[in-house]
Amino acid sequence: MRRAKISIIGAGNVGATTAHWCAAAELGDIVLVDIPQTEDMPKGKALDLMQSSPVMGFDSNIVGTTSYEETAGSDVVVITAGIPRKPGMSRDDLLGTNAKIMTSVCEEIKKTSENAVVIVVSNPLDAMVQQAKHVTGFPAERVLGQAGVLDTARYRTFLAMELGVSVEDVSALLMGGHGDTMVPIPSCTSVGGIPVLQLIDEARLEEIVDRTRKGGAEIVGLLKTGSAYYAPAAATTQMVEAIVRDKKRLIPCAAYCDKEYGVGGYYVGVPVVLGSGGVEKIVELKLTDGEQAAFQKSIDAVKELVEVMATLV
Protein backbone atom coordinates (compact mmCIF):
# COMPACT_ATOMS: atom_id res chain seq x y z
CA MET A 1 0.00 0.00 0.00
CA ARG A 2 1.23 3.48 -0.89
CA ARG A 3 2.15 5.71 2.04
CA ALA A 4 0.16 8.91 2.50
CA LYS A 5 1.91 12.11 1.45
CA ILE A 6 1.76 14.89 4.00
CA SER A 7 3.09 18.35 3.15
CA ILE A 8 3.67 20.84 5.91
CA ILE A 9 4.02 24.46 4.82
CA GLY A 10 6.05 26.50 7.30
CA ALA A 11 8.98 24.65 8.83
CA GLY A 12 9.05 26.71 12.02
CA ASN A 13 8.12 25.57 15.52
CA VAL A 14 4.60 24.30 14.82
CA GLY A 15 5.44 22.89 11.38
CA ALA A 16 8.61 21.05 12.41
CA THR A 17 7.00 19.66 15.58
CA THR A 18 4.03 18.45 13.55
CA ALA A 19 6.46 16.75 11.16
CA HIS A 20 8.18 15.13 14.14
CA TRP A 21 4.98 13.66 15.56
CA CYS A 22 3.51 12.64 12.19
CA ALA A 23 6.75 10.81 11.41
CA ALA A 24 6.92 9.14 14.82
CA ALA A 25 3.35 7.88 14.33
CA GLU A 26 4.26 6.64 10.81
CA LEU A 27 1.42 8.61 9.26
CA GLY A 28 3.17 8.89 5.89
CA ASP A 29 5.96 10.54 3.94
CA ILE A 30 6.52 14.18 4.79
CA VAL A 31 7.52 17.26 2.80
CA LEU A 32 8.52 20.26 4.90
CA VAL A 33 8.35 23.57 3.00
CA ASP A 34 9.52 27.05 3.89
CA ILE A 35 10.39 30.27 2.03
CA PRO A 36 13.56 30.61 -0.09
CA GLN A 37 14.96 33.19 2.40
CA THR A 38 15.32 30.39 4.95
CA GLU A 39 17.78 28.80 2.50
CA ASP A 40 18.53 25.24 3.59
CA MET A 41 16.74 25.31 6.97
CA PRO A 42 13.85 22.98 5.96
CA LYS A 43 16.36 20.57 4.38
CA GLY A 44 18.37 20.53 7.59
CA LYS A 45 15.33 19.86 9.79
CA ALA A 46 14.07 17.11 7.48
CA LEU A 47 17.46 15.38 7.37
CA ASP A 48 17.86 15.62 11.13
CA LEU A 49 14.38 14.12 11.64
CA MET A 50 15.12 11.32 9.13
CA GLN A 51 18.26 10.48 11.08
CA SER A 52 16.18 9.95 14.21
CA SER A 53 14.18 7.21 12.47
CA PRO A 54 16.55 4.26 13.09
CA VAL A 55 16.53 5.06 16.81
CA MET A 56 12.85 5.89 17.08
CA GLY A 57 11.89 3.02 14.76
CA PHE A 58 9.76 4.64 12.09
CA ASP A 59 9.80 4.36 8.31
CA SER A 60 9.00 7.65 6.70
CA ASN A 61 10.66 9.60 3.94
CA ILE A 62 11.10 13.22 5.05
CA VAL A 63 12.29 15.95 2.72
CA GLY A 64 12.76 19.66 3.24
CA THR A 65 12.46 22.17 0.44
CA THR A 66 11.72 25.76 -0.49
CA SER A 67 9.75 24.88 -3.62
CA TYR A 68 6.34 23.30 -4.07
CA GLU A 69 7.44 20.78 -6.71
CA GLU A 70 8.03 18.07 -4.16
CA THR A 71 4.62 18.60 -2.53
CA ALA A 72 2.77 17.62 -5.73
CA GLY A 73 -0.06 15.18 -5.22
CA SER A 74 -0.21 15.51 -1.42
CA ASP A 75 -3.04 13.79 0.42
CA VAL A 76 -2.91 16.28 3.27
CA VAL A 77 -1.43 19.78 3.35
CA VAL A 78 -0.91 21.41 6.74
CA ILE A 79 -0.38 25.19 6.65
CA THR A 80 1.57 26.65 9.55
CA ALA A 81 3.21 29.41 7.51
CA GLY A 82 3.05 32.84 9.03
CA ILE A 83 4.33 34.91 11.87
CA PRO A 84 3.58 33.92 15.47
CA ARG A 85 2.45 36.21 18.29
CA LYS A 86 4.80 38.18 20.52
CA PRO A 87 3.86 39.20 24.07
CA GLY A 88 1.07 41.77 24.07
CA MET A 89 -0.16 40.80 20.59
CA SER A 90 -3.55 39.22 20.01
CA ARG A 91 -4.06 36.59 17.31
CA ASP A 92 -5.92 39.27 15.35
CA ASP A 93 -2.81 41.47 15.22
CA LEU A 94 -1.36 38.91 12.80
CA LEU A 95 -4.26 39.33 10.37
CA GLY A 96 -2.83 41.38 7.48
CA THR A 97 0.58 39.71 7.31
CA ASN A 98 -0.66 36.16 7.65
CA ALA A 99 -3.56 36.67 5.20
CA LYS A 100 -1.04 37.65 2.50
CA ILE A 101 1.13 34.64 3.35
CA MET A 102 -1.96 32.37 3.30
CA THR A 103 -2.91 33.67 -0.13
CA SER A 104 0.50 32.97 -1.65
CA VAL A 105 0.70 29.50 -0.08
CA CYS A 106 -2.80 28.52 -1.24
CA GLU A 107 -2.15 29.65 -4.81
CA GLU A 108 0.69 27.09 -4.90
CA ILE A 109 -1.31 24.30 -3.26
CA LYS A 110 -4.16 24.80 -5.69
CA LYS A 111 -1.76 24.15 -8.57
CA THR A 112 0.14 21.21 -7.08
CA SER A 113 -2.22 19.25 -4.79
CA GLU A 114 -5.72 19.73 -6.12
CA ASN A 115 -7.10 16.69 -4.28
CA ALA A 116 -5.59 17.37 -0.88
CA VAL A 117 -7.36 17.92 2.40
CA VAL A 118 -6.00 21.21 3.75
CA ILE A 119 -5.58 21.81 7.48
CA VAL A 120 -4.94 25.46 8.38
CA VAL A 121 -3.10 26.17 11.63
CA SER A 122 -1.88 29.75 11.09
CA ASN A 123 -3.58 32.48 13.12
CA PRO A 124 -5.96 34.22 13.37
CA LEU A 125 -7.32 30.80 12.55
CA ASP A 126 -10.95 31.43 11.71
CA ALA A 127 -10.04 34.09 9.15
CA MET A 128 -7.02 32.23 7.71
CA VAL A 129 -9.07 29.12 6.96
CA GLN A 130 -11.74 31.23 5.22
CA GLN A 131 -9.00 32.72 3.06
CA ALA A 132 -7.61 29.26 2.30
CA LYS A 133 -11.02 28.08 1.07
CA HIS A 134 -11.44 31.25 -1.00
CA VAL A 135 -8.03 31.03 -2.69
CA THR A 136 -7.88 27.25 -3.31
CA GLY A 137 -11.53 27.03 -4.36
CA PHE A 138 -11.50 23.50 -2.89
CA PRO A 139 -14.80 22.07 -1.66
CA ALA A 140 -15.57 23.15 1.91
CA GLU A 141 -15.19 19.66 3.34
CA ARG A 142 -11.54 19.59 2.20
CA VAL A 143 -10.48 22.85 3.90
CA LEU A 144 -10.63 22.99 7.67
CA GLY A 145 -8.90 24.60 10.60
CA GLN A 146 -7.12 23.34 13.67
CA ALA A 147 -8.38 25.01 16.81
CA GLY A 148 -10.93 22.91 18.65
CA VAL A 149 -8.66 19.95 19.32
CA LEU A 150 -6.06 22.30 20.82
CA ASP A 151 -8.53 24.35 22.86
CA THR A 152 -10.18 21.18 24.15
CA ALA A 153 -6.79 19.67 24.98
CA ARG A 154 -5.93 22.73 27.06
CA TYR A 155 -9.30 22.56 28.79
CA ARG A 156 -8.93 18.82 29.48
CA THR A 157 -5.44 19.39 30.88
CA PHE A 158 -6.65 22.10 33.28
CA LEU A 159 -9.65 19.99 34.37
CA ALA A 160 -7.41 16.96 35.03
CA MET A 161 -5.00 19.15 37.02
CA GLU A 162 -7.89 20.58 39.05
CA LEU A 163 -9.48 17.22 39.83
CA GLY A 164 -6.27 15.22 40.23
CA VAL A 165 -7.34 12.64 37.64
CA SER A 166 -5.92 11.24 34.42
CA VAL A 167 -6.33 13.42 31.34
CA GLU A 168 -7.51 10.25 29.60
CA ASP A 169 -10.70 10.32 31.65
CA VAL A 170 -11.61 13.90 30.79
CA SER A 171 -13.82 14.29 27.77
CA ALA A 172 -14.86 17.81 26.79
CA LEU A 173 -16.22 20.00 24.05
CA LEU A 174 -15.60 23.65 23.22
CA MET A 175 -17.17 25.36 20.23
CA GLY A 176 -16.99 28.73 18.46
CA GLY A 177 -14.01 30.77 17.32
CA HIS A 178 -10.39 30.21 18.35
CA GLY A 179 -10.10 33.11 20.73
CA ASP A 180 -11.69 34.93 23.58
CA THR A 181 -15.19 34.00 22.48
CA MET A 182 -14.81 30.20 22.53
CA VAL A 183 -17.89 28.52 23.99
CA PRO A 184 -17.73 25.74 26.60
CA ILE A 185 -20.46 23.11 26.45
CA PRO A 186 -20.69 21.74 30.02
CA SER A 187 -23.42 19.26 29.03
CA CYS A 188 -20.80 17.61 26.76
CA THR A 189 -18.02 17.64 29.35
CA SER A 190 -17.54 14.64 31.62
CA VAL A 191 -14.91 12.96 33.74
CA GLY A 192 -15.00 9.17 33.73
CA GLY A 193 -18.56 9.47 32.42
CA ILE A 194 -19.61 11.78 35.29
CA PRO A 195 -21.03 15.16 34.19
CA VAL A 196 -18.41 17.77 35.08
CA LEU A 197 -20.80 19.92 37.13
CA GLN A 198 -21.20 17.04 39.62
CA LEU A 199 -17.49 17.32 40.37
CA ILE A 200 -16.82 21.03 40.21
CA ASP A 201 -18.96 24.10 40.92
CA GLU A 202 -19.99 26.44 38.15
CA ALA A 203 -17.87 29.39 39.29
CA ARG A 204 -14.67 27.30 39.37
CA LEU A 205 -15.51 25.76 35.99
CA GLU A 206 -15.85 29.27 34.55
CA GLU A 207 -12.38 30.14 35.89
CA ILE A 208 -10.95 27.07 34.16
CA VAL A 209 -12.73 27.99 30.92
CA ASP A 210 -11.28 31.48 31.21
CA ARG A 211 -7.76 30.10 31.61
CA THR A 212 -8.42 27.93 28.53
CA ARG A 213 -9.53 30.98 26.51
CA LYS A 214 -6.29 32.69 27.43
CA GLY A 215 -4.25 29.47 27.16
CA GLY A 216 -2.33 30.62 24.09
CA ALA A 217 -1.53 34.04 25.59
CA GLU A 218 -0.28 32.38 28.80
CA ILE A 219 2.30 30.44 26.77
CA VAL A 220 3.25 33.52 24.69
CA GLY A 221 3.85 35.40 27.96
CA LEU A 222 6.13 32.66 29.24
CA LEU A 223 8.07 32.00 26.00
CA LYS A 224 8.43 35.71 25.12
CA THR A 225 9.90 34.93 21.68
CA GLY A 226 7.04 33.09 20.00
CA SER A 227 3.86 31.13 20.61
CA ALA A 228 2.90 27.61 21.67
CA TYR A 229 3.90 24.72 19.47
CA TYR A 230 3.89 21.34 21.25
CA ALA A 231 0.14 21.27 21.88
CA PRO A 232 -0.80 22.90 18.53
CA ALA A 233 1.39 20.33 16.73
CA ALA A 234 -0.08 17.42 18.72
CA ALA A 235 -3.61 18.61 17.89
CA THR A 236 -2.71 18.92 14.21
CA THR A 237 -1.18 15.44 14.19
CA GLN A 238 -4.42 13.98 15.55
CA MET A 239 -6.30 15.58 12.66
CA VAL A 240 -3.77 14.32 10.09
CA GLU A 241 -4.12 10.82 11.55
CA ALA A 242 -7.93 10.96 11.36
CA ILE A 243 -7.64 11.79 7.65
CA VAL A 244 -4.86 9.45 6.49
CA ARG A 245 -6.22 6.50 8.50
CA ASP A 246 -9.85 7.37 7.75
CA LYS A 247 -10.62 7.10 11.45
CA LYS A 248 -13.91 9.01 11.46
CA ARG A 249 -12.87 10.83 14.65
CA LEU A 250 -15.61 12.96 16.20
CA ILE A 251 -13.61 16.02 17.22
CA PRO A 252 -14.08 19.79 17.18
CA CYS A 253 -12.56 21.56 14.17
CA ALA A 254 -13.04 24.88 12.43
CA ALA A 255 -15.45 23.78 9.68
CA TYR A 256 -17.32 25.75 7.04
CA CYS A 257 -20.87 26.17 8.30
CA ASP A 258 -23.54 27.54 6.05
CA LYS A 259 -26.98 26.29 7.07
CA GLU A 260 -25.45 24.40 9.98
CA TYR A 261 -26.15 26.27 13.20
CA GLY A 262 -27.44 29.10 10.97
CA VAL A 263 -23.88 30.42 10.59
CA GLY A 264 -24.25 31.59 6.97
CA GLY A 265 -20.95 30.71 5.29
CA TYR A 266 -18.17 31.13 7.83
CA TYR A 267 -15.66 28.91 9.59
CA VAL A 268 -16.36 28.24 13.21
CA GLY A 269 -15.45 25.53 15.72
CA VAL A 270 -18.02 22.73 15.71
CA PRO A 271 -17.93 18.97 16.33
CA VAL A 272 -17.27 17.11 13.07
CA VAL A 273 -16.62 13.59 11.84
CA LEU A 274 -13.15 13.66 10.33
CA GLY A 275 -12.08 10.98 7.84
CA SER A 276 -10.32 10.53 4.52
CA GLY A 277 -12.76 12.91 2.81
CA GLY A 278 -12.03 15.65 5.33
CA VAL A 279 -15.08 16.96 7.19
CA GLU A 280 -17.51 14.12 6.47
CA LYS A 281 -20.23 15.42 8.76
CA ILE A 282 -20.93 18.46 10.91
CA VAL A 283 -22.67 17.38 14.09
CA GLU A 284 -25.45 19.78 15.08
CA LEU A 285 -26.11 19.85 18.81
CA LYS A 286 -29.11 21.23 20.58
CA LEU A 287 -27.63 24.16 22.48
CA THR A 288 -29.16 25.76 25.56
CA ASP A 289 -30.24 29.39 25.22
CA GLY A 290 -27.10 30.53 27.04
CA GLU A 291 -24.82 28.38 24.86
CA GLN A 292 -26.60 29.58 21.69
CA ALA A 293 -26.15 33.23 22.72
CA ALA A 294 -22.43 32.70 23.45
CA PHE A 295 -22.03 30.81 20.16
CA GLN A 296 -23.72 33.65 18.25
CA LYS A 297 -21.31 36.14 19.87
CA SER A 298 -18.44 33.98 18.70
CA ILE A 299 -19.81 33.80 15.14
CA ASP A 300 -20.20 37.59 15.10
CA ALA A 301 -16.55 38.00 16.14
CA VAL A 302 -15.46 35.66 13.31
CA LYS A 303 -17.55 37.60 10.76
CA GLU A 304 -16.01 40.88 11.89
CA LEU A 305 -12.51 39.42 11.56
CA VAL A 306 -13.22 38.15 8.04
CA GLU A 307 -14.60 41.57 7.05
CA VAL A 308 -11.47 43.33 8.31
CA MET A 309 -9.31 40.78 6.46
CA ALA A 310 -11.09 41.58 3.20
CA THR A 311 -9.83 45.17 3.49
CA LEU A 312 -6.22 44.01 3.97
CA VAL A 313 -5.67 41.49 1.12
Ligand code: APR
Ligand atom coordinates in the same frame (compact mmCIF):
# COMPACT_ATOMS: atom_id res chain seq x y z
N1 APR B 1 5.59 30.06 2.82
C1 APR B 1 6.12 29.11 3.59
N2 APR B 1 6.55 29.36 4.85
C2 APR B 1 6.45 30.61 5.31
C3 APR B 1 5.89 31.66 4.54
C4 APR B 1 5.45 31.35 3.23
N3 APR B 1 4.92 32.27 2.42
N4 APR B 1 5.95 32.79 5.28
C5 APR B 1 6.49 32.48 6.47
N5 APR B 1 6.80 31.16 6.48
C6 APR B 1 7.46 30.38 7.52
C7 APR B 1 8.53 31.17 8.28
O1 APR B 1 9.72 31.29 7.53
C8 APR B 1 8.70 30.28 9.52
O2 APR B 1 9.73 29.30 9.35
O3 APR B 1 6.55 29.99 8.54
C9 APR B 1 7.34 29.59 9.65
C10 APR B 1 6.61 29.97 10.93
O4 APR B 1 7.32 29.43 11.97
P1 APR B 1 7.49 30.15 13.40
O5 APR B 1 7.91 31.56 13.19
O6 APR B 1 8.32 29.26 14.24
O7 APR B 1 5.97 30.21 13.95
P2 APR B 1 5.16 29.02 14.62
O8 APR B 1 5.29 29.10 16.09
O9 APR B 1 5.45 27.76 13.92
O10 APR B 1 3.64 29.50 14.29
C11 APR B 1 3.17 29.48 12.97
O11 APR B 1 0.97 28.80 13.62
O12 APR B 1 -0.01 28.54 15.70
C12 APR B 1 0.14 29.39 14.59
O13 APR B 1 -0.06 31.63 15.54
C13 APR B 1 0.82 30.71 14.97
O14 APR B 1 0.35 31.83 12.90
C14 APR B 1 1.35 31.16 13.65
C15 APR B 1 1.70 29.83 12.95
